[in-house]
Amino acid sequence: MKDLYQILGTSRTASDAEIKSAYRKLAKKYHPDLNPDDKAIEQKFKEVSQAYGILGNAEKKQQYDRGEIDASGQQQNPFHSGYTQQGHPRSGAAGQGGGGGFDFGQEMDIGDIFSDLFGGRRQGPRGAGAGARGGVPKRKGSDVKYECSVNFVEAAAGAKKRINLADGKTLNVTIPPGTDNKQVLRLKNQGLPGKGGAPNGDALVEIKIEAHPMFTRKGYDVHLDVPITLMEAVEGTTLTVPTVTGKVKVKVPADSNTGTTLRLKGKGIDDIKGHNRGDQLIRLMVTLPKETDKELRDFLRNWAKSKDYDPRKDTGIFD
Known part of the structure; x- marks a missing residue:
């Protein structure tokens, strides 16, 4: 019969924490949920669970170390029988409960270990000891x-x-x-x-x-910046703009400015429940050419000389 310490891959001088850590790693590696329909893996899981059922219990570990019980939990020393003189099972005897004396017991909560390993999905001693009594536990598959x-x-x-x-x-x-x-x-x-x-x-x-080069989302509304020329801003125009459902035409009013926002009703994103649909908000961005020519600069210079125009004048913060 295999040595329980070898099954868990620890030495006989391993601490309780080291034994528990070794079991956690093996239980996760060989858990049937992660290895469906693999009988060899399932048997290995039973083996490491049975080993921890003894070494993870302070009293049974001492009995095993003294040679009083074997790797299955059976009594080895006749002077430490699991029965009273009347033939009734002794309270706490390693052989109590059948299954070759293997019982997780109440002293160590295997369910807590499986709760940690599998995201809070708790399996009590019967679930963790699947196969110890020969049955297959009823357990929903993992997500x-x-x-x-x-x-x-x-x-x-x-x-x-x-x-x-x-x-x-x-x-x-x-x-x-x-x-x-x-x-x-x-x-x-x-x-x-x-x-x-x-x-x-x-x-x-x-x-x-994935990020979109033009669209951004805020709630169920879609936002889009649209560059327009100086002439389009002054005189107004009609533009073709993209939406999430296709291209549409939109009218830009005369004397529009950078920051002017146009709303396209119902051209945003559907409420996922299908109750409402957001809008598309178009922000106009007056954009000059990358290089302005002398003619445009001369025109604007002469125009400015005859006009009292200061876009910062009425803000009250640039005086």
Whole structure:
């Protein structure tokens, strides 16, 4: 029969903390949820769980170290029998409860360890000791996390995407209109297989929205800066501008200035529940040519000489 310390990969002088740490690593490595339908791995999980069932219990560890019980928890010393003179099981005897004397007991809470290992999903002593009594526990499969990248317009208007699952299969994912960055979509029963007839876990798909060169999102509104010429700002014009649902025409009124904002009702992002739709806000940006010629400079210089125009005059903070 194998030595329990060798099973956990520790020395006989290992501290309680070292034994617990070794078990945690092995339990996570060999847990059936992470290795579905692998009998060899499942057997290894039972082995390390049984080893920790003894070495993780101070009293049983001392009995094992003194040779009073073997690796399965059975009594070895006839003078330390697990029975009274009347033939009844002695209270706390290692052989009590069947299963070759292997019992996690109340002294060490295996559930706390599994709560740490698997994100708060607590499994009590029966669940952690799966196979110790020969049964398969009923346990829902673990959830699996994925990421899916979409562009700005796909997230705003909705799209279909395909992702690769952990088992090598692919899955079509519907991105609802109005999906926001880092939003998580839950796909029921697309995670790891359940045990004992329990349902599969879920696939949790986190949406990553790529930055757009022109659009920005604020709530359900889309913001867009549109450059216009000096002439367009003074006389007004009609422009064709992009939206998340396609191009539209918009009228720029005369005497528009940098910062003037035009609102396109209903051209923003859908409420993900389909109740409302945001607007698109167009901010006009009066933009001069990269290089102005002498004719334009002379015109503006002569115009300024005859006009009392100071855009900072009425602000009250530049006096």
